[in-house]
Amino acid sequence: MNIAIYKPNSKNTGCAFSFKIATNTKFPVFYVNAIMQHGWDDKKKTGSFLKNKDVDDKNVSFKLNEFELGEILSSIKSRIPWNSYHSFNDNTTVIKFAPWDKPRKIKTKDGDQTFQSPAFGLAVTRNGNQNYRIALEPGEVEALKLLIDTYFNCLFEARLKQESQAKSVQNQKETAPKQEKSVNNNVDEDPPF
Numbered sequence: 001m002n003i004a005i006y007k008p009n010s011k012n013t014g015c016a017f018s019f020k021i022a023t024n025t026k027f028p029v030f031y032v033n034a035i036m037q038h039g040w041d042d043k044k045k046t047g048s049f050l051k052n053k054d055v056d057d058k059n060v061s062f063k064l065n066e067f068e069l070g071e072i073l074s075s076i077k078s079r080i081p082w083n084s085y086h087s088f089n090d091n092t093t094v095i096k097f098a099p100w101d102k103p104r105k106i107k108t109k110d111g112d113q114t115f116q117s118p119a120f121g122l123a124v125t126r127n128g129n130q131n132y133r134i135a136l137e138p139g140e141v142e143a144l145k146l147l148i149d150t151y152f153n154c155l156f157e158a159r160l161k162q163e164s165q166a167k168s169v170q171n172q173k174e175t176a177p178k179q180e181k182s183v184n185n186n187v188d189e190d191p192p193f
Helices: 066-078 138-175
Strands: 002-007 015-022 029-036 039-041 046-048 059-064 082-088 091-108 111-126 130-136
Touching (some): 002 138, 015 138, 029 130, 066 082, 066 091, 066 138, 130 138
Antiparallel strands (some): 015 029, 029 059, 039 046, 082 091, 091 111
16 A cells, blocks of 8 residues: 655655555554656656666665654654654664645635645755755645555554464463373283283
């Protein structure tokens, strides 16, 4: 299960982010991947990212644990920014998730009205000089929130399954008939036949 959000621009400074739940492990894992824009087609008004897929300083991947995801959900609800720091091998990564109010114009019978729409920005900086940023629209934030909720459902289901299996094994051990060991202290005796 994943969500991919592409935000290319004509300045060729856009990014794409994907958020994925991997369920091929004992417990689900939540991954975030980001890639910098590689090119821009001015005729089609589209950006490309694929050529940066294998360029180490043009993409970043990291996991978020359940508590970090809880912090993101809390940030969405409270609109209080959240920051985190990851260190892996020789890389350090700073993650920032912050609210901002995006102006949204709506045409009404009385003319245009401007509303403040609750949006968020996600910024990831690796090693102090590799920056990946994306503005998340309200609909994208809601989709991300639902994906995080799905992650928690998968995680708790996997833990419940593990607990159930552990209890089943324990119950089998406790209810298995005990076999008595035969002890023959008279080794020198002949069999009775």
